Amino acid sequence: MGVESGLLPAGLPATFLVRKPGRFQPHNLHAYDFMSESTKESAAIVLDCHDHGESDLVVTFYCQGIGRMTGIAKGAKRSQKRFVNKLELFSSLSLRYTEAKRSNNLAFIVEAELLESFLRLRQSMPLYLVATVIRELILAATRDLEGEDGLFPLLHWALQSLESQRPAMTVLVLFQLKFFEQIGYRPNLGSCLRCGQPFAMAQGYGFDSRAGSIVCRPCLGELGQAAVVPLSRGTIKFLDSAQHQPLGRLHRLHLSRAGLHEALSLFYHYGRHLLQREIYSLKSLSDAHWQV
Numbered sequence: 162m163g164v165e166s167g168l169l170p171a172g173l174p175a176t177f178l179v180r181k182p183g184r185f186q187p188h189n190l191h192a193y194d195f196m197s198e199s200t201k202e203s204a205a206i207v208l209d210c211h212d213h214g215e216s217d218l219v220v221t222f223y224c225q226g227i228g229r230m231t232g233i234a235k236g237a238k239r240s241q242k243r244f245v246n247k248l249e250l251f252s253s254l255s256l257r258y259t260e261a262k263r264s265n266n267l268a269f270i271v272e273a274e275l276l277e278s279f280l281r282l283r284q285s286m287p288l289y290l291v292a293t294v295i296r297e298l299i300l301a302a303t304r305d306l307e308g309e310d311g312l313f314p315l316l317h318w319a320l321q322s323l324e325s326q327r328p329a330m331t332v333l334v335l336f337q338l339k340f341f342e343q344i345g346y347r348p349n350l351g352s353c354l355r356c357g358q359p360f361a362m363a364q365g366y367g368f369d370s371r372a373g374s375i376v377c378r379p380c381l382g383e384l385g386q387a388a389v390v391p392l393s394r395g396t397i398k399f400l401d402s403a404q405h406q407p408l409g410r411l412h413r414l415h416l417s418r419a420g421l422h423e424a425l426s427l428f429y430h431y432g433r434h435l436l437q438r439e440i441y442s443l444k445s446l447s448d449a450h451w452q453v
Contacts, residue, residue, distance in 0.1 A: 200271055203227055205256040206316055208296050210248050212238070220248050220270065222256065223299055223316055228308025232258055232268035243272050251292055251320055253277035279324050291329045293442040295319050295336055301436050302344050311343045318408045327412060330421045335411050337428040338403055341373075346435055348373050348427075350401040355380035360397060368392045370430035390427045396420040 208229070209221035218237040224230050237244040247254060255274040261267055282292045299316060319336040323329055341348060352359050353366075354374035360366070365378035367389040375397060381389060399416050406414070416424065429443055 200257060200259050202255065202257050204276070204313070205230070205254045205273075206313070206320065207248055207250055207252045207254065208300055210250065218244075218248055219267065221300070222254075223303070223308065223313060224256065225313040226310065227306065228312070229299070229303040229305050230258075230268055231305050232261075232270040234270040234273075237270075244270075246278075247273045247275045249278070249283065250296070251279045251282050253279065253317065253320070277321070277324075279320050281324050281326075282320065288323050288329060290442065290446045291333050292320060292323055294333060294440065294446055297440055297442045298337070298340060298432065298436075301438060301440065302340075309343045312340070314408065315339050315343060318411075322412070330425065331414075331416055334400075334416065334421060334424040334428070335403055335414070337432070338400055338424075339408070341428070341431065341435070342404070344435075346373055346431075347404070348400070348431065350375055350397055350404065353377040353380055355383060360401065362394050362398070364394070366392050366394065366397060368427050368431075370427070370434050373431060373435075388430075390423070390430055392423055392427060393420065396423045396427075400424060 204225040205222040207220060208223055211219055213219045213233060216236050216238045218234045219231065220234055220237075221229065221231045234240075234244050234248060237248060253276045255276055257271040257273070259269045259271065261269075279292075282288045295316065299312065303312070315336065319332055322332045338348070348368070349372075350360065352375075354369055354372050354376050356377060356379070358364075358377060360375065366375045367378075367381050368374070368391075369376050369388055370390055371388045375392065376389065396416065399414060399420060403411060403414055429440070432440055
């Protein structure tokens with residue numbers, strides 16, 4: 162998929178200062194009385210960021226080994242060293258922070274080291290839209306200090322794949338397949354929900370979004386059509402194969418354009434049922450006219 166240069170969502174900077182990964186070198190640490198033995202460090206990806214007062218930012222991260230975490234970066238809007246160009250959406254960081262003293266408090270962000278800016282995701286509108294769907298799903302399915310261990314590598318894989326210009330819609334399909342598995346709702350693609358017969362290429366199927374399972378054609382008559390998503394055998398075979406592949410091998414899989422539409426429809430209905438809410442960024446994505 163080609164990248165459309167010059168398409169930058171409003172409010173996002175066009176250039177970033179990328180520092181080489183490495184150990185923290187905190188600036189003027191003696192000025193910060195919050196530095197203590199309780200200061201911790203974690204890999205993190207920025208999911209959300211908004212202003213707090215004149216100079217502070219409240220930032221939501223997804224952190225390795227921690228899950229979702231929201232913290233306050235004091236003076237970040239005026240920072241020339243500690244936070245400059247680091248707290249942008251989708252940025253991958255090595256984060257230093259102190260934990261909140263109470264569960265309803267914000268963590269205190271001490272410093273951030275930029276590991277990967279994922280700049281392309283903020284310069285290309287198509288990539289930005291896909292990354293935003295991924296971001297919204299993570300935010301919808303998690304709460305602060307909660308999350309599955311497998312979600313961080315999955316999120317990082319998806320953003321890195323988009324940055325590397327792998328087919329964006331395929332990345333989105335594969336992310337959602339693994340995402341629902343990580344949160345405990347792995348779709349059943351191996352056998353019919355009703356009769357239990359194993360998947361067969363000679364049979365026709367649909368997907369019951371309420372039960373999260375394929376249903377063979379003879380059993381489809383027993384279900385209400387509103388909950389059933391049409392699904393070709395080729396798409397089922399692709400998704401079933403992807404379920405059994407590690408993240409490092411998913412780039413070898415390819416799905417036709419028709420199959421992509423089927424899979425995206427499946428996950429749209431399945432996700433809306435599970436999360437009990439609309440994923441609004443998917444609507445923006447469906448309205449975008451660009452080549453997969």
